[in-house]
Each structure stands twice: as C-alpha cells, then as structure tokens.
C-alpha cells in the first residue's frame with residue numbers, strides 16, 4: 001500500500017486562468033469600457049469564458065512540447081494536462097451555446113451586413129470556430145476507451161501534423177473576427193487589447209512551442 005500520490009496542479013491552474021480571463025473581460029468592458037453591467041451574465045461572461053478556454057487549451061497542448069524544448073516544466077503541470085483539456089473543452093461548449101443564443105445583428109453588429117447576412121470576415125471566423133469545436137470534440141473522443149482500439153484514428157488525431165493544423169482553426173476564429181480592431185489601438189478601451197488579440201498572442205506562443213517542441 002505504498003502507492004505514490006501524483007502531484008497535479010490542475011486546480012490552481014484552472015482557478016488562476018479563469019480569474020484572469022474573467023477579470024480581464026470585466027475590467028476591459030465594464031470598468032474602463034462602456035458596456036453596462038446588465039450585460040455581464042451573458043455577453044461579457046462569454047468573453048471571459050472563451051478567453052479562459054483558449055488559454056487552458058493552449059496549456060494542454062503546450063506543456064509537453066515545452067518540456068521537450070528543455071524547459072523545466074513542473075511534474076504537477078504535466079499531470080494536469082488531461083484536466084486542463086477537459087475543462088477547456090467544457091468551457092468552449094458553454095461559449096458556443098451562449099454565442100448561438102446571442103448571435104444577432106443587434107449584439108454583434110460588426111459581423112453583419114446591412115441586409116442581415118454575415119460579412120466575409122464573420123463567415124471565415126465562425127467557420128474557424130465551428131471547425132475548431134468539432135476537432136476538439138473528436139480529440140476528446142479519441143481518449144474514450146472504446147475508441148482507443150482504433151489505432152489509426154488515434155495516431156491521426158494526435159499526430160504532430162494534425163495538431164498543428166487544428167490549432168490554426170482556433171487562431172482563424174479569433175483572427176478574422178478581431179484583426180481590424182487590433183490595428184486601431186486608439187479604440188481600445190483603457191488601452192487594453194481586445195480579448196481576441198490576447199487570445200491570438202497566447203496562440204502564437206503556443207504555436208511556436210508546438211512547432212519546435214512537438215515530436
């Protein structure tokens with residue numbers, strides 16, 4: 001009965017990331033920005049949740065390759081990867097459900113043309129989001145025991161090439177929705193970059209780590 005207890009830092013990592021994601025959205029949009037507090041429970045919470053999900057998923061994909069690059073990643077962080085991935089996926093699910101309910105020209109004016117159809121950039125962004133979501137779903141399925149026997153599927157979905165491609169879908173989602181605003185810092189509330197840009201910077205760091213560190 002001398003079983004060693006594995007250290008796992010999932011709890012603190014999830015708490016810190018969610019605190020950061022929610023605090024960033026609250027400060028940027030309510031405190032230094034113009035959004036009324038009545039919009040917190042859905043519209044602004046959705047931004048905090050999507051940013052937290054993005055960071056947790058980047059940690060999930062990034063910790064292993066970071067270690068391969070010779071960086072001293074604590075054991076507790078490596079053991080946390082599965083919980084971080086699952087939590088990130090569940091947060092994305094909440095984000096997608098909230099976004100579906102809010103998706104209208106009166107909430108997201110910049111995504112729509114005057115005739116009520118989607119702009120090209122919004123179409124590309126949402127395509128990236130939906131495909132990234134489906135890929136995350138497939139990725140989660142690959143860890144279910146009954147699919148574990150399907151070696152070809154597992155090998156494909158966890159391969160370096162596929163992961164590097166899949167990360168680009170999430171990046172496309174935030175890039176196409178946000179880059180016009182990124183180029184106009186004078187319009188940033190309180191000088192704080194938009195959530196989409198923060199997510200894109202996190203993606204860029206994670207992508208470089210994966211490009212060089214993933215075997």
Ligand code: HEM
Pocket residue numbers: 043046047050051053054057092095096099100103108126129130131132133136170173174177178194195196197199
């Ligand atoms: C069915 C799938 C998805 C749909 C319908 C969707 C929809 C949306 C919408 C409508 C926005 C604009 C929100 C806003 O500005 O308030 C948004 C933003 C965002 N989404 Fe998604 N999304 C999906 C999947 C994903 C996935 C898979 C990720 C992460 C890997 C993600 C991360 C983000 C982030 C970080 C933002 C930026 C929030 C902001 O700049 O305000 N989304 N998404």
